[in-house]
Amino acid sequence: MRQAEGGLRERKKRETRAALAEAALRLALEKGPDHVTVEEIAEAADVSVRTFFNYFPHKEHAILGRNPEHLERALERMRTAPAEESPLTTMWFVVSGVLRDLENEGELSRRGELIMGSPALLYQLMMSSFDDERQLTAALAARMGEPASSVRPALIVGAAGTACRVAMELHKNSPERPVSELVAEGFHVLAQGIDPAFGRRR
Structure with missing residues (x-):
């Protein structure tokens, strides 16, 4: 009862x-x-x-529709990720899960366009995202067996967040492209390497 x-x-x-x-x-x-x-x-x-x-x-x-359940599910997905799964792949499943929830609620495009057109909302999104990223970074570092101060887990989580923000900005200018499609493209770019020629001398 x-x-x-x-x-x-x-x-x-x-x-x-x-x-x-x-x-x-x-x-x-x-x-x-x-x-x-x-x-x-x-x-x-x-x-x-x-x-x-x-x-x-x-x-x-x-x-913004801030829902603590999204972060809780993301952290749980990170804790239970298969051992053979790469860190960026884990982050992709985390992000795609949140996107799927928002798409099922029919809010992703409407809320994204509103956020990108409002400095106050964009600021609040970024500030709240920083706190989420800190928790996700700690969880990913633990899963990778690296210290919390390691660059790699923080960079993976930060790059994933940036991919989402870039996708929302691009969607505002090209609404025919779904946000989820743009995020997926961003992750593929991250996986392939943004600039493989970086550091090479002429």
Whole structure:
């Protein structure tokens, strides 16, 4: 009985978070992110302002749709990756999993275009991404058996994040190309080497 109650409570939390994120995104698309208030988002999701702050620290995080479950699943995928899987491949599965979740929610293109057109949202995305990257780097370094201060795991995680940001920027200018396709192309470039001739003398 207690387990069922816990499952119901967690489902209710997920539904409330999703309702707030959807309301925030819809209002931001309608009015522009700078003209949306926390009070409007809470009212649109039929919850109190106090409830809003139980899920998001400010309206920008709600518009971004920050979902801690994405990071939790990413860290778990990293911890359980097969031993023979390369670090960049592991990072690809992590990123593609998050992209798949966002695409299933029908939010990837709409939210990406909104973010790239708003300095405030872009700043918040970058700041929150830095914290995610620190946790992912620590997990990847542990999986690789390297110290947390190693360059390679940090560079792999950072390059993956950059591939996503570049994909969103390119998608804004070429909306006919899906973000997921652009991210996949970015990973292939990383895997092949951005500049194999680097360091060679004439």
